[in-house]
Amino acid sequence: MASHTAPAPIHPGRVRILRPGSASTKSKPGPVIYWMFRDQRVNDNWALLHAANLASSLSAPFAVAFSLFPPPFFLHARARHVNFLLRGLKRLQMTLSSFNVPFFFFKSYPKDSIPNLVDRLGASSLVVDFSPLRQFRSELDDIVERIGSDVAIHQVDAHNVVPVWVASDKLEYSARTIRSKINKLLPEFLVDFPELSKQTVEWIGEKPPKIEWDTLIDEVNREACDVVEIDWCVPGEDAAKETLLGIKEGFLTKRIKGYHSDRNDPTKPRGLSGLSPYLHFGQISAQRCALEARSRRNVSPQSVDAFLEELIVRRELADNFCYYQPKYDSLDGAWEWARKTLNDHANDKRDHIYTREQLDKGKTHDPLWNASQMEMVCYGKMHGFMRMYWAKKILEWTSGPEEALSIATYLNDKYEIDGRDPSGYVGCMWSICGVHDQGWKERPIFGKIRYMNYEGCKRKFNVDAYISYVNKLVSQTKKRKPEGPLDKLLSKKEKN
């Protein structure tokens, strides 16, 4: 991609030394291993660049390792998620090999495979990604504990434009309180990436075993078959780049102008960037998206500013919340005012009460809600505006806020291709528990939590058009038989 600012070295604030190790005191330090987790890309990846720099400073080679949690997978991922990830990694392995970088893949808990690999290879250093999610952090704690004290362990926040620990040292109250902190740091952190160079120190150690990608994908399709793969979104870095900058339908090249006016209209899904699957799996860097958007600001300042607000401020606020609030997916994680108002109204009469199963099947009295649920179930990505309405109605139609939150996060994680993400937990917490929002006029069930209703949606967009759009999506999905290999379909889409 084109460079717009001078490439910068890695900002020291982006790297945390979890353990110093003693590699530099050795006459022949062992290789550097990068345990890739959340940032599954070769381009624009500060963690990979750091591993390469570290290796070069030690005159040692480096390799990348990825460990797929065994079933039920990380955060109970379904075939939709795991195979998007695997198809992306399949391409990533090829790209890495063009840089002479070996790629080790395991289907086991990282806390088992990574320390074992580090030990077997006599590695001098381990570089790890950052994620604020509990399950990742506990896995990392175990890894650190199991690795010998002479091995250096460095953590790099390659996901956020401003590393979470630099942006703020505390739980932020709202976008208003974090915005100025992030904006002040952008000149330091929103800089162009240096290029990754080909590995020059020869890898003479153990060779990674051959990865049978197609067999793995078939296995996952059997093991996590309750939510099937999607076919409209091609996984991998190239497709991510195409979504951002493609000459036919790229977001910044063709669609950005309408973002400001169309992004809250669910009948215009192309009005959104469509980048969330790629951002979630780290197949594109948010920093790259921001650099490219900023360089096109003259095309449509309002739209670019609105996009940067979502991409940087809102997304990184979500990481801040999950990082500093351990109860990020529970009513206990809400602010005192919200917990009080929700508890005050927990026993209010509900006109409709649905079970998780009824909601899962989209069987409520509200055709708009059912359509949004089906958009998520069949298509795998509900429109951003509908996500708010969808979650708020779950609060209205279940027996209490704790149950509502648990159903909303369960369904969001199960079906959204971008689910199991800090932005998902915070989206549900915002909608149901008022996190990052303010108190509104008190009303039944919701208390002071912001309310949304069907009539409001009717005033904002053409509800019937959205419902028919989703019906069409559903029937197209039903028509697509799982007969032909999805690979064929995906590669055809990639060529177009």
Ligand SMILES: Cc1cc2nc3c(=O)[nH]c(=O)nc-3n(C[C@H](O)[C@H](O)[C@H](O)COP(=O)(O)OP(=O)(O)OC[C@H]3O[C@@H](n4cnc5c(N)ncnc54)[C@H](O)[C@@H]3O)c2cc1C
């Ligand atoms: C109940 C609920 C659940 C949500 N679940 C998820 C989820 O599981 N995963 C997820 O990535 N986002 C989630 N969001 C946030 C938002 O709806 C999606 O990020 C957005 O719809 C993704 O589509 P897009 O990339 O085309 O959006 P665009 O509008 O083009 O946004 C670009 C990027 O900005 C970020 N972004 C946009 N809106 C938000 C937001 N409100 N909070 C944080 N980051 C944002 C995302 O990374 C997004 O990809 C949820 C919101 C709500 C209210």
